[in-house]
Amino acid sequence: MNLDIEQIRQFLQAHAETILTWLVAGLVMMLLAKFELRRAVRKSAQAMSESVATTVAACVPDIAHAAQTAHPIATGPDGAEPVTAQRADALRRLSLDTVATVMARGRWLEDVGNLRLAEDALLSGRRAGGADPLLVVAPQPVVQAYLAAQRTFEDEAARLQTHRREALTLQEALQALVAEAAHVEQETASIVMRFEQVNAQAAQGVEAGDYQRFLIQKYNQLGQREKDIGQERANLAAQLRESTDALAEHAHVASQRYTQALAPLMQQLRSAWGHGDSPDVFETWLRHARPEDGMPAPAADRSAA
Numbered sequence: 001m002n003l004d005i006e007q008i009r010q011f012l013q014a015h016a017e018t019i020l021t022w023l024v025a026g027l028v029m030m031l032l033a034k035f036e037l038r039r040a041v042r043k044s045a046q047a048m049s050e051s052v053a054t055t056v057a058a059c060v061p062d063i064a065h066a067a068q069t070a071h072p073i074a075t076g077p078d079g080a081e082p083v084t085a086q087r088a089d090a091l092r093r094l095s096l097d098t099v100a101t102v103m104a105r106g107r108w109l110e111d112v113g114n115l116r117l118a119e120d121a122l123l124s125g126r127r128a129g130g131a132d133p134l135l136v137v138a139p140q141p142v143v144q145a146y147l148a149a150q151r152t153f154e155d156e157a158a159r160l161q162t163h164r165r166e167a168l169t170l171q172e173a174l175q176a177l178v179a180e181a182a183h184v185e186q187e188t189a190s191i192v193m194r195f196e197q198v199n200a201q202a203a204q205g206v207e208a209g210d211y212q213r214f215l216i217q218k219y220n221q222l223g224q225r226e227k228d229i230g231q232e233r234a235n236l237a238a239q240l241r242e243s244t245d246a247l248a249e250h251a252h253v254a255s256q257r258y259t260q261a262l263a264p265l266m267q268q269l270r271s272a273w274g275h276g277d278s279p280d281v282f283e284t285w286l287r288h289a290r291p292e293d294g295m296p297a298p299a300a301d302r303s304a305a
Contacts, residue, residue, distance in 0.1 A: 091138060095269045098146065102262055105153055106255050112160045113251025115167055115244055142272050145265040152261035156254035163250050167243040174236045181229045188222045191215055 012019070111117055135143050195215045202212070 091272060094138070095272070098269065099266070102149065102153075102265065106258050106262070109153075109156060109160060109255040109258055110251050112157070112164055112254075113248040115164070115171060115247070139268075139272055142265070142268040145268045149258070149261045149265045153258050156258055160247075160251055160254050163243075163247045167240065167247050170236060170240045170243055174233065174240055177229055177233045177236060181226065181233070184222050184226050184229065188219065188226070191219050191222065195219070 108122065111122060135146065138146070195212070198212050198215065
């Protein structure tokens with residue numbers, strides 16, 4: 001079968017506008033259909049969500065009433081209902097995670113005062129997590145104690161990072177002077193070598209008076225700059241030592257303040273854990289924290305005394 005290309009071309013030229021119009025109309029219809037399909041899907045999902053929410057809202061009062069009036073099916077070793085026992089177990093696990101988190105943050109405050117540690121090494125301690133689930137299952141006194149300690153940590157961390165940035169600025173300036181001093185030393189050695197070459201050429205009768213004067217002038221300028229760098233390095237080194245010592249002192253004080261702010265949280269966790277059932281980590285932490293910070297002893301310790 002032979003196709004008449006010329007006839008087809010003439011047909012397309014004669015009906016180009018009509019064909020283009022139909023193509024555009026088809027594209028518009030496809031876009032409209034896609035938009036309507038998406039809107040239908042959104043309406044269906046919204047209707048399903050509203051239906052589920054309505055069903056749950058209708059069932060919650062009945063479930064709560066049944067839970068209040070029904071007899072416990074099974075009890076744990078301490079006589080608590082299963083839900084209460086599960087909540088207590090979750091609180092125990094989260095309490096230990098929180099203790100590890102807050103103690104890691106205390107060590108992080110001390111690490112901020114060490115300029116030898118890189119910034120990347122400090123990120124993990126600052127971002128130590130694990131306490132957010134505690135805020136869901138813990139009693140309100142525990143939540144308030146944790147939030148108060150967290151506010152103290154954020155304040156101390158902000159102040160420490162300001163001091164650390166100042167110390168790092170001095171350190172970078174000192175390093176820049178050290179690099180410049182090394183560059184000046186290399187330039188001076190190069191000028192000395194070129195000056196010796198010019199003197200050797202002058203001994204052979206080659207005139208280089210202007211170049212010799214330029215080298216002498218450049219040598220004197222480098223010598224003066226080297227002297228200025230030495231003075232600046234001495235001043236910056238002294239400032240850096242003072243700033244580093246002050247940063248370390250601020251970090252130690254910040255860690256002590258945070259430790260003191262953690263005392264109510266530790267006592268609340270110990271109390272929420274249960275009488276006589278708290279792990280040794282709470283007792284050990286409180287025993288080490290009290291003599292240094294002058295905090296009052298827990299009620300159990302006072303009664304034992």
